[in-house]
Amino acid sequence: MRRLPPVAITAIVFVVGFALCTAQFPNFASTRVAANLLTDNAFLGIVATGMTFVIISGGIDLSVGSVIGFTTVFVALAIERLGVPPLVAFAAILMLCAAFGAAMGAIIHVFDMPPFIVTLAGMFLARGASFLMSTESTPISAPLYSTVSDFALRLPGGGRLTAIALIMLAVVAAGAVLLHFTRFGANVYALGGSRATTALMGIPVGSMTVRIYMLSSVLAGLAGIVFSFYTAAGYSLSAVGVELDSIAAVVIGGTLLTGGQGSVVGTLLGVLIQGLIQTYINFDGTLSSWWTKIVTGILLFAFIALQQAMIGIARRAGPRKAGVLKS
Amino acid sequence: MMPSMMQRLLQSRGLAQIVALLVILAIDRAVSPQFFDLRMQDGRLFGSLIDVLNRVAPVALLALGMVLVIATRGIDLSVGAVMAIAGAIAASLADAHGLPLALAAALGAGLLCGLWNGFLVAVLGIQPIVATLILMVAGRGVAQLITEGRIVTFTAPDLVWLGNGAVLGVPTPVVVVLGMLVVTGAVVRGSALGLLIEATGGNARASELAGIGTRTMILAVYVWCGLCAALGGVIAAADIMGADANNAGLWLELDAILAVVIGGTSLFGGRFSLVLAMVGALIIQAMNTGILLSGYPPEFNLLVKAAVVLIVLLLQSPRFANAGAVLGRARQ
DSSP states (O other): OOOOOHHHHHHHHHHHHHHHHHHHOGGGSSHHHHHHHHHHTHHHHHHHHHHHHHHHTTOOOTTHHHHHHHHHHHHHHHHHTSOOOHHHHHHHHHHHHHHHHHHHHHHHHHTTOOHHHHHHHHHHHHHHHHHHHOSSOEEOOOHHHHHHHHOEEEOTTSOEEEHHHHHHHHHHHHHHHHHHHSHHHHHHHHHHHOHHHHHHTTOOHHHHHHHHHHHHHHHHHHHHHHHHHHHSEEOTTTTTTHHHHHHHHHHHTTOOTTSSOOOHHHHHHHHHHHHHHHHHHHHHOSSOTHHHHHHHHHHHHHHHHHHHHHHHHHHHHHHHHHTOOOO | OHHHHHHHHHHSTTHHHHHHHHHHHHHHHHHOTTTTOOEEETTEEESHHHHHHHHTHHHHHHHHHHHHHHHTTOOOTTHHHHHHHHHHHHHHHHHHHOHHHHHHHHHHHHHHHHHHHHIIIIISOOOHHHHHHHHHHHHHHHHHHHHTTSOEEOOOHHHHHHHHOEETBEEHHHHHHHHHHHHHHHHHHSSTHHHHHHHHHHOHHHHHHTTOOHHHHHHHHHHHHHHHHHHHHHHHHHHHTEEOTTTTTTTHHHHHHHHHHHTTOOTTOSOOOHHHHHHHHHHHHHHHHHHHHTTOOTTHHHHHHHHHHHHHHHHHOHHHHHHHHHHHHHHO
8 A cells, every 4th residue: 555645644634624623513514614714814825835836945935924014015005105006016016026036046046045044034124124114004995905805706605715715726726737747846846856966957956946936925925915905904014924834834735844845735735724723713712822823833743743754764665675785 | 473463363253243243332332422321220230231231131042052053053943932931931930939930940841842842853853943943833822821821920029130130230131141151151162062062063974973972962952042042031021020922032033043143153053152142142232222222213123134144144155255265365
């Protein structure tokens, strides 16, 4: 029998979790809860998709939460104070995010620095810049915003699949295609496996690094736009700590933090598991929201320990097959 | 003799950091003429300079533990969460059970957190960023579990003294940091321990083959880091006479890492300096205080920090060092 891939384990955890919730609260198994799960975690799903690419390539991006905050403030100020049409503001911020991500990728590659610390500087920079623009919450009243928040596909059973949930599902689907069926995706896996080998195979490591961080920042910008749809406001303190949530989602989704292995679908499941814990706490009503953090931490540990065990088994099995003595 | 002394001085490690600190202090003096004024009141020194020293205490304690972890090529993201846990424990026990028990329980919790991180990294072989991420996410939840989601306040005078008192006019937090610095320095530099830690960070496998117990080394530095973080958490709680599980030590892990990196300790492990990490923490705090005194909005803090991180990293980068060497040779 083949061993279960990590994604399957994540899927089982999600299904079992959902079943347990349904057993306790019969109302849980409704399209309304399911649709809300997608809507409430739309921005997290988008940003975690970008993070999946970064982590599979062996990097990490700590700046995404700040980029979301920056985006919401930028969009709100551009639309409300300067009177820029929303779509123009969106295009501008996405280009700005692309440049920001490209700059981080370039610094990581050219100066051979750990992604952790470079994106940490990016995190400070983006958060500081959004504080400079405005420290107050700016409501957005553009007509486009009410149109988007009114739009929803009605599901049988009263669920409303909102526009931002649809955007998230589209991003996840596009991310899955990009990662699993294109040359770019194959190169991302190769980079995570070994940078040196990848370079020797003739893949342009530098431009790949730049493009991966660009993708992550652009998706963080898109998540920021979605976040501004969700809250109809721009606030410089929004999405603090989202980088941790998205890294946790990626790891729970079965992506190897050392790179080289993982999937976008797993990440979506990881996001949904975190949302499920939050929804359970809302249904229960007596538990405090910090249980989310503790349970997320426990799940993180479980999945990391699982990965470690699988690597250990693979190492032990490898040499024996090749007939080499274990060192 | 003079030129050789000058040369040695210029080549000595830490000159850049000390000069940077002096420059920042000079700028602080320029924006606020009374910056260096000290006065004695109720048996305690007051003044902007003392304020800098007092406020830097939690980050300095975190940096003291972090510098050893980074020297083994690791990193500890959980120190902010450990601060919150230790502060919560100390605050909830102080009034009913007195300082010794509260302090022992808080430090014991820090020790356990460090042991957990060390176990994940040294025994299970998990990447340090990932291993400590677990406690970073869950730790704050645990702290809130202890305070039951409230901000726990206390009035126990001996614990308050730890944050607001003074020894011979010097604020207690400053004395605690100096004490920890002396103890840590005596242990790691007074013996071969520091060398063994550097060897572990330089090349863990070679060190293992050379007979160094790298696992024990790694376990020990994470435990020490947890202990330092817990002490920082107790002092931070004592300072505000309460424990706020949500905000105590929030993002301080990043400041601590920054202090260590500014202090010239390489993130790639293999060498470290305790004193320069302290100087790094002082540089950050002197900048923060300077921005506040100059009347600029505190929002500038993050931008300045980002710029400092980038500059320090570029100077540390191997590529940049090579380019510098080439330039130096060309000049000769």
